[in-house]
Amino acid sequence: MDFSGRSGEMEIFAKVAQEGSLSAAARALGLTPSAVSRILARTEQRLGTRLLLRTTRAITLTPEGEAYLRGARRVLADMLELEDTITDQGVPRGRLRVSAALGHGRLTVVPLLAAFSARYPQVLVDLTLSDEVADILGGQTDVALRFGHLPDSSLSARAIGETGQVVVASPEYLQRCGTPLVPEDLARHNCLRFNFRRAAPDWPFRRNGEVFSLKVAGNIECSSGEALAQLARLGAGVARIGTFTVVDDLASGRLVPLLEAYNPDDREPIHAVFVGGSAMPARVRVFVDFLVEQLSRNLHRPL
Numbered sequence: 001m002d003f004s005g006r007s008g009e010m011e012i013f014a015k016v017a018q019e020g021s022l023s024a025a026a027r028a029l030g031l032t033p034s035a036v037s038r039i040l041a042r043t044e045q046r047l048g049t050r051l052l053l054r055t056t057r058a059i060t061l062t063p064e065g066e067a068y069l070r071g072a073r074r075v076l077a078d079m080l081e082l083e084d085t086i087t088d089q090g091v092p093r094g095r096l097r098v099s100a101a102l103g104h105g106r107l108t109v110v111p112l113l114a115a116f117s118a119r120y121p122q123v124l125v126d127l128t129l130s131d132e133v134a135d136i137l138g139g140q141t142d143v144a145l146r147f148g149h150l151p152d153s154s155l156s157a158r159a160i161g162e163t164g165q166v167v168v169a170s171p172e173y174l175q176r177c178g179t180p181l182v183p184e185d186l187a188r189h190n191c192l193r194f195n196f197r198r199a200a201p202d203w204p205f206r207r208n209g210e211v212f213s214l215k216v217a218g219n220i221e222c223s224s225g226e227a228l229a230q231l232a233r234l235g236a237g238v239a240r241i242g243t244f245t246v247v248d249d250l251a252s253g254r255l256v257p258l259l260e261a262y263n264p265d266d267r268e269p270i271h272a273v274f275v276g277g278s279a280m281p282a283r284v285r286v287f288v289d290f291l292v293e294q295l296s297r298n299l300h301r302p303l
Contacts, residue, residue, distance in 0.1 A: 007075065007076065007079060008039070009039055009042070009043045010072035010075055010076055011029075011072075011076060012025065012029065012031075012036055012039050012040065013040065013043060013051065013065075013068065013069065013072055014069060014072050014073055014076060015028055015029055016036065016040065016052070016059065017059075017061060017065075017069050020058065020059055021059060022036050022037055022040075022054075022059070040052065047064075047068070049062070049064045050062050050064065050065070051064055051065035051068055052065055070135070070138045070139075072139075073135075073138050073139030073140060074137070074138060074139045075139075076139060077139035077142075078139075080094070080095075091122065091282060092120045092122065092123050092281075092282040092283040092285075092286045092287075093122035093123060093282075093283060094122075094123065094124065094281065094283055095124045095126050096123050096124065096125050096126060096142055096143070096283045096284065096287055097126045097128070097140075097141045097142045097143070098125060098126065098127045098128070098141065098142065098143050098144075098145075098287070099128050099130070099134035099140070099141040099143070099144040099145070100127070100128075100129055100144070100145040101129070101130070101131050101145065101147065102129045102130060102131055102224055102226070103224060103225045103226040103242070103245055104145065104147075104242075104244065104245075104270075105127065105129040105145070106129060106226070107226075107244060107245065108244065108295065109127065109145065110127070112290070112291070112294050112295075113125055113127070115294075116287065116290050119290070120283070120286055120287075123283045123286075123287070125287075128141065131196065131223055131224070133146075136155055136273060136274065136275060137153075137154070137155070137275070142274060142275075142281075142283075142284050143272055143273070143274045143284060143287055143288060144272075144273045144274070145160070145270060145271070145272055145273075145291075146270070146271050146273050147163075147268045147269075147270055148268050148269070149269065150271060150273065154275075155273050155274065155275060155276070156273070156274055156275065156276030156277075157271040157272065157273045157274075158271060158272050158288055158291075158292055159269055159270070159271055159292075159296070160270050160271065160272050160291050160292055160295040160296055161269075161270040161295045161296065162267050162268060162269045162270055163242045163243055163244045163267065163268055163270065164242075164243050164263075164265060164266065164267045164268075165240055165241065165242060165243065165263075165266060166240070166241070166243045166246065166250070166257050166260075166263070167203070167238060167239070167240045167257065167258040167259050167263075168229070168232050168238070168239055168240075168241070168246055168249070168250070168255040168256060168257055168258060169189075169232055169237070169238045169239070169255065169256060169258060170232055170233055170234070170235045170254065170255055170256070171253065171256055172235045173232070173235040173236070173237065173238070174256060176235070177189060177190075179258065180238070180258055180259060181259075182259070182262070183203075183205040183207075183214050183259055183262050184214070186203070186214065186216050186238065187216075187217075189218075189237065189238045190218045190219060190220075190236065190237030190238065191203070191216035191217060191218040191237060191238050191239070191240075192218050192220050192221075192222070192228050192231050192232060192236060192237045192238065192239040193216065193218060193220075193221050193222075193228075193239075193240075194221065194222065194223065194225075194228070195221035195222060195223055196223050201215070202214055202215050202216065203216050203240050204264045204266055205259065205262040205263070205264055206262055206263065206264040206265070207262060211264045218237050218238075219237075220236060220237065225241045225242050225245040226245060228241050229241055229245050229246050229249060229255070232246075232255055233249060233254050233255060238258065242268075270295075272288050272291050272292070274288060
């Protein structure tokens, strides 16, 4: 592959940023580390600024490097989209980058991939499971699955489901610590909570038609709903998590729903978000259609 032009420089820079090291990027690109280093130095010289700070332990991006990376990803994504639009002729093919939250992706998206790949064998699905929000317009991903109400943007979105929240604990924990009968009883229980910034610090409940928030406390916080469900199964405490995470646990009795009479029914829509328009690659269109086909049955299902 020819990396001599500016698009080649952008591809190498984006790969170094993704891999976090020159040697790893060189292996992925089929180049030598010295060649990658030489091309990066040429790029920095041409731009007249440092893009990377290299130490023996890690590579970090300068503010200029962050800006260049965002622009490079957009340019590379636009080039790929243009080439695919010209060459696809309606046939889904090529790399499809999909971003989903860790728990929801593993439980909902991964089980669908075998069927999708069998239907569209020329599409290479590049799935990233992470609770970090991928930048679609910045070229980090083609399709992202997002929870909650979406902000206004130029992106397209299609609803693929919705989910609620449920308070749960294991039978063993309830036998040991007692069963909370009203929300205020949670003050005597170890409540397992999310630790990410967008998580509400209190738990909402509804009484006599009015929603109120209750402060809860516990000795474990975590960023993963699956991990909180596992901790609840192990008897560590009471958790409030997305229902889709614990459907099987509730059905089997490994976890018990609590305080359902006070559930505020705060449901979250789930959307597939992508760049739409007439130039949308066929692989993106058919994947979104496939998600809607397979998952839209959950739109009015009490998950």
